[in-house]
Amino acid sequence: MYDFAYHKPASVADAVKLLSADPDARPISGGQTLLPALKHRLNKPSAIIDLSGIAELRGIRREGDKLVIGALTKHVEVADSAEVKSAIPALAQLAGTIGDTQVRNRGTMGGSVSNNDPAADYPAAVLALDATIVTDKRRIAADEFFLGMFTTALEPGELLVAIEFPIPEKAGYAKMKNPASRYVMAGAFVAKTKSGVRVAINGAGPCVFRQTEMEQALTANWSPDAVASIKQPADDLNSDIHGSAEYRAHLVTVMAKRAVAAAG
Amino acid sequence: MNAVTPFEGIGASVKRKEDLRFLSGRGQYTDDINRPGQAYAYILRSPHAHARIAGIDTATAAAMPGVLAIYTGADTAGLGSIPCGWQIHNKDGSPMAEPRHPMLAEGKVRHVGDQVAVVIAESRAQAKDAAEAIGVDYDVLPAAPTLDAAQVPGAPLVHDGVAGNICYDWHIGDKAVNDAAFAAAAKIVTFETTNNRLVPNAMEPRAAIGDYDTTTGEYTLFTTSQNPHVIRLLMGAFVLQIPEAKLRVVAPDVGGGFGSKIYHYAEEAIVTWAAGKLGRPVKWTCERTESFMSDAHGRDHITKCSLALDANGKFLGLRVHTQANMGAYLSTFAPCVPTYLYATLLAGVYTTPTIYCEVTAVFTNTVPVDAYRGAGRPEATYLLERLVDIAAAETGIDRVEIRRRNFIPNDAFPYQTPVALQYDSGNYTATLDAALQAADWAGFEARRAEAAKHGKLRGIGCSTYLEACGIAPSAVVGSLGARAGLYEVGTIRVHPTGSVTVLTGAHSHGQGHETTFAQLVADRLGVPVAQVDVVHGDTAKVPFGMGTYGSRSLAVGGSAMFKAMDKIIAKGRKIAAHLMEASVEDIEFDRGTFRVAGTDRTKALAEISLAAYVPHNYPIEELEPGLEETAFYDPKNFTYPGGCHIAEIEIDPETGKVSVVNFTAVDDVGRVINPMIVEGQVQGGVAQGIGQALLEHAVYDADGQLLSGSMMDYTMPRADDLPLVGVATHTTLCTHNPLGVKGCGEVGAIGSPPAVMNAVVDALKSYGVRHIEMPATPAKIWGILHAGRKLAAE
Known part of the structure; x- marks a missing residue:
């Protein structure tokens, strides 16, 4: 370096x-x-x-119907948190599948969300759960936050401080891992929230996105079958030596179905 | 004293002596070694697969902080070529094309990663900083990164003087006899396949330290090598012209090799030469990204083959044409891998009476390809065992039954194949039967049906493989083009108080030699394993050696030790006879005790060794003092391990992901010295075989960039990709070495890929799938299922 x-x-x-x-x-x-x-x-x-000396960036707390997670909270802390497990079990489950033990003991939620890697896990949860990103300057709705590959609404010099997750009625997450990197090849986070059903797809495209056709179908009928026949268009999805855009499009449907099943 | 517990000898699962230091972080690897005044080398590598170098500007870089020297091909052009250890001859008898392989590029780069310049600086970071400031003016040329791209008419020439990029065009077998067999066949099954290119990825990256003593003129090279004496020979004699007496090569603890650390690499010569130029030690340590573009890769064949059968499914003849990718330069053993380690294995365990194989070796703009765990035998085994399964499917004969019909029978040994090898022993029916039973082959259809209930496609596949270890004998390999002998050296040094040091030319880089070899001594000389020290990896300590590859260490190196122990015992008997005033003919020896036959008069080995080193009462007129013996052992033949591997897999049709749910290996590796180590060796080999079958693939794009150039894109097997591997052995003894051993290091990687792929194809048989290329990735399987579904829908 x-x-x-x-x-x-x-x-x-x-x-x-x-x-x-x-x-x-x-x-x-x-x-x-x-x-x-x-x-x-x-x-x-x-x-x-180095942000690791900032105590105010740490911690997981419940505030009414929200879960507030400090930016510096490590994946392992989210995965193991009794608070997260009881309020949003799908989020704890997601955190427990990021990378490997070493990654989970170093990587943080704020770092992952700020970075907005298209193949990262957390952006799908943030978007599907309709979370609010709290920075040192303002509050940003998840729908306004993820702008493109490795691009977010954060201004230069702006720091992500915490993420507020409204506690959903139900949520579930499923992903297919890239065989080599173990990042997300295609993932789906589904949530039944106060603002409606939300489905966020990660890994498959250049940026996490909402799958509105699936959201409508699940609003009408919350069941794996409701999304099983919805085909994700392959246009604009990623294609590489591990899989074509068509394969990823297919996986989106499979993972959405599995995420709904996991949500119960 | 010296009473050895019976549990430490041959057949005991003695815990590995070396593991205490490895598992507690106290191994001494090359990068752990630091020499006083050491400088650091960083190698600037080509970003292009193929380019002419119009100029290199090092002026800015040379003036940067800490920089001691920058060398380019202009500085090393007068030195020798990195040599190739094997010369293959074309069909017409002419030698293969063997273009110069320079230490540093001379006017042209031929693959991404080709070394262009070396910066030597006070720190690694300074060397790297300066390397970035070197201006290389590349005139980029079109690249030929694949076998196809290198052989199309008008393909770019990797080496200007090598027409058509053909290194050699070789064949084996009698074509006329083969043609006649095909003409008489009731059925001919044909098959074309690619054996996927692999990146070995040993846990420890390569490293090298060159050191030069200005007062004595002696060079020392510390290097991550599987065969330090061979490196001394190749580098000293062919590249740098340093006599052996002035060149010491040390390969200390080495963290895995799998073949990739057999070869003499340019970096070894660069640091040794630069140390001499600068009068300072020079260290180079490879980064993982660099490993991907500079360690020799493995496999990379495209093959067309045909099998002729009679009406009963008996194999009448096999015809094979293989194109083998050599990469941009010839690595040390590269030319022999697709020829003498491949085509000679095409009989497998079958009585196929005629085999004709042609091999075209091709230069491409890629990293050199050489032997990787199995080296030629996995390619041959994969071809044969897939072909047999396809033949079974197309003749309607059960795939186990067609194998049985063609097995070399137990009473046929020694068995001469039509492709040069003579097998000494084996029992293919026994390993097959044991594996079928252990894997519950008979009960599979019930498991398939059960999996189907859960939406999964289950398949089972077997491979009945054979391999050849301990490549030999020297005279034969010499006649086939080897430029070295393939014997091994062992020294047994019995110390005055009876402990033993073993010096071996074999090299351990994970195999557990320090334990296994100690067990040989414990078993024969009765010395406890704890009192046997095994020394390897240093040309200043070990008389000579050819190193470790081709599963040769025990069969060849262990046999050398056995011969040296013969000499120790013979001398010991004379000393014992003297001490006990008996005739030598009356002295018996058993596990550390010399006895006058039929009496209770005995002398322990330690008493004999003490007398040998303190010769107060000693037959000094007839015998020299001391108790140390060296033997060179040249094998009479290869050894021939074989066996049966069975894989059971399950496919998730929604994602295409293949999971290996069960794997059974029953191997005949000859006499087993340490069952625990054999089990570990087989499991490790199977892990790499499953890696080849399902995960690993080195992919170049049309410009010659390695797309799978890091762990982000190259899929190494991980624990959760692997099943528990059930390992069992069934022994027939090797008949021509004194230990009866065959070798176990590569069987896992050789037998397993076709077993897995036969299982994958079996799982998909309802989709009309005839063959799937490795690796069977989720995307590939999904593509097949998707196409199948579409077909069904139409």
Whole structure:
């Protein structure tokens, strides 16, 4: 990796100040994406702002009908949390399937959601559960947050602080893993929320997206059969040596069906 | 004293002595070694598959902090070519094309990863920084990254002087006899297949440290090698012109090789040469990404074959044409892999009376291809065992029955095949029957029906394979083009108080030699395993050696130790006779005790060794003091392990994912020294075989970029991809080595891929599937099912 300055602020305010002062500085939480990029010299930040010393970014708490999860919460903490398991079991289950043990003990929810890797797990949960992304400056609805491949509504220097998940009536998640990387090849997170049924598809396309045809079908009839015959168009889906867009389109339907079955 | 527990000898599952240091992080691997004043090398590699180098500007880089030197092909052009250890001859008797393989590219790069320049700096980061500042002016050429692309008319030439990119065009067998067999056939089954290219991926990446003593003129190379003496010979004699006495090669703990660390690589020569130029030690450590583009790959064949059968399903003849990808340069053993390690195996376990095989070896703009766990035998076995299953399907004969009808019978050994090899022993019916029973083959249809109830497609497949280990004898391989002998060296050093040091030319990089070899000594000399130290991997300590590959270490290296122990015992008897005032003919020896026959007068080995080193009462006129013996053992033949592997798989038709739900291996590896280690070796090999069948594939795009160039895209098998592998052995002894051993390191990777693929095809037989290419990825299986469904819907 290239040389960079290193800062470890103790508060969100200090972190934001450092980030705002230097457009080439990059925040790091678990480092599961940034560190490999640095090691491969694919990224040359002037400074690394290590968020791990900021206590206010940690923690999982229930606030009424919401679950609030701090940006620095590790995947393993979400997977093991009694609070998450009881409020949104599908979210705990999802967290328990991210990467491997090492990744889950380093990677954080805020890092994953900010990065918006199309093949990441959390964006599907955030979008399907109609979560709100809380930053140091504002609140952003999930529908407004994920803009494209590795692109979000976060402004330069803006820091994701927490994510608020309204507790759904039901939710379920299923994914097909890429055989090599074990990232998501095609996944579906389905949720019956106060704002209606929401289906988010990850892995298959360049960015997580909602599958509205499936949402309508599940609104009328919440059952795996309701989505079983809905075909996801292959246009704009990813295609690579592991599978064609048509294969991923097919998997979207299969995973949606399985996600509904898992939700019960 | 020296009473050995019976549990430590041959046949005991002694826990591996080496594991304490490996499992507690105290192994000493090449990268763990640091020499005083050490500098670091970073190799700038080509980003292009094929390009002329119009110029290299190193001026900026050379002035960067910490940079000691930058070398390019212009600096090393006067040095030797990285040599190839095997010369194959064309059909017309002319030698293969053997273009120069430079340490650093000379005017042209031929694959992504080809080494262009080396930067030597005070730190690795400084070397890397400077490498980025080197300006290389590439004139990019069209690439020929596949067998097809390299053989189309007008294909880009990988080497300007090699017409049509053909390295050699070789054949074996009598074509006229073969043609006659086909003319008389009742049925001919044909089949075309690709054996997928693999990246070995040992856990420890390659590394090398060159060191030079300016006062003595001695070079030392520490390297991740499976055969340090061979590296000393190849690099010293052919590349750098350093006499053996001035070159020490050390291969310390090595974290896996699977073949990829047999070869002499350019980086070894670069650090050794640079150390001499700079008068400082130079270390190079490969990164994983670099491994993908610089370690020799494996397999990569395209084959057309036909099997002629009579009306009863007896095989009458086999005809094979194989194209083998050599990559951009000839790696050390590359030319012999698709010829003498492949075509000679095409008889398998069957009585096929005539076999004719043609092999075209082709240069491409890819990483060199060489032996990888199994080396030629997996390719032959896959071809044969898939072909037999297809033949069974197309003749309507049960796939187990057609195998039985064609097995070499138990009373036919020694059995001469039509493709040069003479098998010494085997019992193919016994391993087949044991495997069928262990896998409950008979009960499979009930399990298939049960799986179907849950929406799953279940299949079962077997392979009855044979392989050849311990490539030999030297005179024969020499006549076939080997440029080295293939014997092994063992020294048994009995110390004064009776403990033993074994020096072996074999090299352990995960196989457990330090335990298995100690067991040989425990079994024969009665010395406890804990008092036997096995030394390997250092040309300054071990007299000579050819190293470890081709499952040869025990069959060849163990036999050398056995011969050396013969000499120890013979000398010990003379000393014992002297001490006990008996005639040598009356001295018996058994597990550490010399006895005057028919008496209770005995001497322990430790008493004999003490007398040998403190020769106060000693037959000094007849015998030299000391008790150390060395033997060179040149095998009379290959050894021939064989057996039966059975895979049971289940397909999720919704995703196409194949799960191996059960795997049974019954192998005849000859005499088993340590059953636990054999089980581990077979399981590891099966893991790699399942990897080839279902997961692994090195894919190049049309420009010669390796698309599966990292773990993100190259699917290595993981624990959850693998079933519990049931391992059993059924032994017939090797008849020509003193231990009766055959070898177990590669059987897993050889027998398993066709067993898995036969099971996959079996699961899909209702879809009319005749064959599926490896790897059977979810997307590929789904594509077949999807096409099948569409067909059914039409």
